[in-house]
Amino acid sequence: MQKNYKVVEILPKQGLEPRQFLRYCFGIAELSPPELLEEETDSQYRKKCITVLCAVLGVQRPTVRKWGSDLNFDGIPNYCKISLAYIHAAEIVPNQLNSILTGEYNAPEVNAQTFLEKILLEGLTEQQRLQTVSHANFRATCVKTLTQVLHIGTKSVQDWGQDMSFHKMPKIHKHTLGYALAAISKSSKAWDKQAA
Template sequence: MKYCEIFKNLPKEGLEPRQFLRYCFGIAELSPGELLEEETDSQYRKKCITVLCAVLGVQRPTVRKWGSDLNFDGIPNYSKVSLAYIQAAEIVPNQLKSILRGEYNAPEVDAQAFLEKILLEELTEQQILQTVSHANFRTTCVKTLTQVLHIGTKSVQDWGQDMSFHKMPKIHKHTLGYALAAISKSSSKAWDKQAA
C-alpha cells in the first residue's frame, strides 16, 4: 500500500469517549430516552471504565481522573485518536465480552515495527537501503509518527535518535497497534470491493 493511501484510511480526528462507549455497548442508535435509561444504569459507568482501561492499556485511577461523568472530558487527545482507530478496526463490540471479563490485551506495536511496515514493507532490499540512508528518512519517520499519533514533533524527537524511538511511552504503542488494525481493516474492505 502506498504511503499516502495509509493516511487516507485512518480516521482524521479522535472519537469522544461517550460516543465510543455507546458504539461499544451497541446503544448508539437508541432514542434519547432509551440512552438515558442505559447510561444511568448503576453498573454502566463501571463497565465504561473497564472498557477504557482495557483498550487503552491504562489503570482505573487514570480513567477516573478523566472525569466523574460519562464524557471523560480529561481524556488526552491521543487517547481519543486510539478510540477512533479501535472503532475503524471494528475491534469492539466484537471483543466486548473478553474485555469485560478481563481477558483482552491491547495490541502493542513499537515504533520501528510500525515504521518498517508503513515505510519499507513493499520495497526491495536495494530500495530499503536507499530509503533508510536518505538524509530525510528520520524526518519522514518523525512526521509519520506525529501524524498517526496526533502529537507534537518535539515529543517524538525526544523518544530517541534512531528508528526504534525506544523512549516512546507504552500508550502510544497501543495506538500504533490500533492504527495498523484500522489500516488492515480498510485495506481488506477495499480488496473486497474490488473483488465484488
C-alpha cells in the same frame, strides 16, 4: 515509499469522544434519547465504561477516573480519543467486548520501529529499502508519520530517540500504533478493492 505512506491517509483524522465510543461498544448508539438515558443511568454502566477504557487503552482505573466523574470523560487526552477512533475503525469492539469485561483482553502493542517498517518499507526490495533508509529525509519521514498517526507534537516524537526504534516512546502510544495497524488492515481491504 509513497504508496505505503498514503496508507496512513485512510486512518480517521478525528478522535472519537469516549461517550460516543462507549455507546458503540455497548451497542446502544442507535437508541432514542430516553432509551439512552435509561442505559447510561444504570448503576453498573459507568463502572463497565471505565473497565472498557482501561482495557483498550492500557491504563489504570485511577487514570480513567481522573478524566472526569461523568460519562463524557472530558479530561481524556486527545491522543486517547485518536486511539478510540482507530479501535472503532478496526471494529475491535463490540466484537471483543466480552473478553474486555472479563479481563481477558490484551491491547495490541506495536513498537515504533515495527510500525514504521510496515508503513514505510513493506513491499520494497532490499535495494529500495536501503535507498529509503539511507535517504537524508528518512528520519524526518519517520517523525512525520508518527506525529500524524499519534496526533502529538513533533518535539515529543523527536525526544523518544535518535533512531527508528524511538525506544523512549510511552507504552500508551504503542497501543495506538497497534490499533492504527488494525484499522489500516481493515480499511486497506476496502482500499485494495478500490484501487483494483
